Structure formats: structure tokens, C-alpha cells
Amino acid sequence: xxxxxxxxxxGSARGLGLAAATRFAERGDSVHxxxxxxxxxxxxxxxxxxxxxxxxxxxxxxxWRALVEAVLARDGRIDALVHAVGEYExxxxxxxxPAELRRMLASNxxxxxxxxxxxxxxxxxxxxxALFFGCAGLEGLRARKSTAAYAAAKSALVVLARSWAVxxxxxxxxxxxxxxxxxxxEHASADTLDAGEWAAIPLxxxxxxxxxxxxxxxLCSDAASYVTGVNLDVAGGWMC
Numbered sequence: 001x002x003x004x005x006x007x008x009x010x011g012s013a014r015g016l017g018l019a020a021a022t023r024f025a026e027r028g029d030s031v032h033x034x035x036x037x038x039x040x041x042x043x044x045x046x047x048x049x050x051x052x053x054x055x056x057x058x059x060x061x062x063x064w065r066a067l068v069e070a071v072l073a074r075d076g077r078i079d080a081l082v083h084a085v086g087e088y089e090x091x092x093x094x095x096x097x098p099a100e101l102r103r104m105l106a107s108n109x110x111x112x113x114x115x116x117x118x119x120x121x122x123x124x125x126x127x128x129x130a131l132f133f134g135c136a137g138l139e140g141l142r143a144r145k146s147t148a149a150y151a152a153a154k155s156a157l158v159v160l161a162r163s164w165a166v167x168x169x170x171x172x173x174x175x176x177x178x179x180x181x182x183x184x185x186e187h188a189s190a191d192t193l194d195a196g197e198w199a200a201i202p203l204x205x206x207x208x209x210x211x212x213x214x215x216x217x218x219l220c221s222d223a224a225s226y227v228t229g230v231n232l233d234v235a236g237g238w239m240c
Contacts, residue, residue, distance in 0.1 A: 005079040006030045006126075007220070008071055010058055010115070013041040016133070016183060016212050017084030023213040024220075025049060032071045034058065058085055058111045064118035071122075078122040080220045081130040083115050086154070093148035101149045108153035109160065116164055116175075127172030131219050132161050134179035134231055137239030154179070158231050165229035174228040176219050181235025182206035202237030 007024045011017030012033035025031045025048065032052040035041040045053045054070055056063040071078055086108035089100055112132050123130060134154045135147075158177050165175040182198055184206055198206050215234045218224055233240070 004028055004030060005220075006032070006071070006075045006077050007080045007082065008032045008034075008067075008078055008119070009082045009084065010034045010111075011084030011086070011133070013038065013045065015084070016180065016209065017082070019209045019213045020082050020084060020216040022048065023210075023217055027217070030075050032074070034067065058114065059106050061114055061117075064114045068118045068122060077126050078119060079126045079128040081115060081119050081123065081128075082216060082220065083112055083131065084133045085111050086133060086150075086157075089150045090147060096149045101152075104149045104153040105156070108150070109156050112157055112160065116160075120168070120173075123173045124168070124171040129174040129176070129220050130161075130164070131216060132157055132175075132177050134158055134177045136179050136181035136233050136235035138179055138231060139233070142239065161231070162229045169228060174224070176224075176228060177231040178212070178215055178219060179231055179233045179235070180207060180212050181233065181238040183209055183212050183234075200238060201235070202240070205236065207234055207236060 007029050009017055009021040009024065009031060012021040013035040021031050021033050030052065031049055032054060033045050033049050034054050034056050035045060036055070036057055042053055042055065052074065054067050056067045058064065068078070087103060089096065089104055116130065119130065134157060135151060138151065138155050138158050161175050161177045168175055182201065212234050215232060219227065219232065
């Protein structure tokens with residue numbers, strides 16, 4: 001299993017973020033998880049990640065600073081950030097409001113910007129890695145009929161991540177993006193659970209959650225030590 005690492009996984013109260021955090025814990029890593037508001041979420045997370053559960057609003061700079069300080073106080077280092085945060089908006093661009101667009105940018109882009117600002121010293125010290133979550137199909141800058149504001153925010157995130165990858169490479173820090181396609185889970189948006197949409201996937205089915213976790217684990221591992229600035233689609237060929 002190799003050396004135990006310290007992982008900070010955001011968006012980890014549920015869904016793909018929780019699956020990634022669970023995967024790291026199963027391999028013996030020290031995993032810190034984050035929730036925003038639910039007391040029920042904290043109780044459940046404490047059962048799985050005792051002593052390493054944090055409450056934070058990741059759109060607040062002060063919360064990021066306090067979060068990083070808490071992780072370092074507990075384990076002394078941070079080897080990897082997995083930032084699985086980002087609100088989702090379904091609907092045509094013509095029906096999106098300025099407030100909805102600002103919400104997409106704050107949740108998906110600004111939170112990531114604050115993450116890198118807060119974690120940069122710790123990641124440089126450990127020569128660690130940062131992984132951000134995008135969405136499938138960003139490479140082609142395609143028009144979106146139903147998720148324009150969301151995809152626009154994720155596209156901005158990819159540009160930032162690649163810029164960070166270049167800036168941080170001299171310090172041994174890797175920065176990548178993982179972009180899932182359809183990956184049904186308990187908290188997935190209803191529009192992503194439409195079997196009619198799945199018919200367009202070349203591999204003929206949506207992803208299993210563990211297949212997304214496989215990619216997260218690999219990108220944060222020594223096996224991917226020469227991989228940086230990548231946006232990896234985990235989408236079964238959808239939107240290639």
C-alpha cells in the first residue's frame with residue numbers, strides 16, 4: 001500500500017467526493033473531510049473519519065485558512081487536495097439569471113482559487129498534488145443546451161488548473177482536473193439519471209462510482225508522478 005499520505009477531500013459529505021475520501025481511507029491514508037452545514041452529515045462522517053471532520057464554507061477565505069491550519073495541526077502535512085466541490089445548474093443559457101451565473105462561478109471557480117491560495121505552501125512543502133473536478137466534454141468548448149453556466153464555470157477552472165500546473169511544477173506540485181460524465185449515485189442530479197441520455201455513451205453505460213474513484217486515486221498517486229496539467233475525462237467516450 002505504500003507510505004501513508006494525508007489527503008484533504010472537499011465536497012466529501014456525499015457523492016463522488018465521499019467515495020474518493022472513502023477510497024483513500026481504505027488504503028490507509030489519513031483523510032480529512034469537509035461538510036458545510038448538516039449536523040447529520042458530521043455525525044456520519046465522524047464514524048468513518050474520526051477526528052478529521054471539518055466544517056467550512058469553501059467560498060470564504062477565512063474558512064480555508066482555518067481548515068488548512070486544522071489539518072496541519074492534526075497531521076503536520078498535506079500531500080493531496082481533492083476538491084470535489086461545485087454546484088450544478090440545469091437549464092438553457094437563455095433562462096439562466098446573472099445570480100445563477102455568479103453562483104456557478106463562486107462555487108466552481110472561486111472556491112478552487114481560494115483552495116490553491118490556502119494550500120500552496122503546504123503542497124509545496126510536501127511536493128504534493130491538487131485535483132479539481134470538472135465535467136466531461138470541456139476540451140472541445142462545445143455549446144451546451146442545458147448546462148451552459150455550469151460548463152462555462154468548469155471551463156474557467158480548467159484554464160486555472162493548467163496555469164497552476166505550470167506555475168507549481170518547479171516546486172514539484174502537480175495540478176490536474178478530473179471530469180466525470182454520467183456517474184449515478186444517491187445524490188446525483190435527476191437529469192443525469194435519464195437512461196435515454198445514457199444511450200449516447202459510446203461504452204453503452206454510465207460510470208460506476210468506483211470507476212471515478214479509481215481515476216482519483218491514480219491521479220493522486222506516485223503512479224501519476226509525471227502527470228500534470230491534465231484534464232482527464234472519465235466518461236466512457238461521451239462528448240469526445
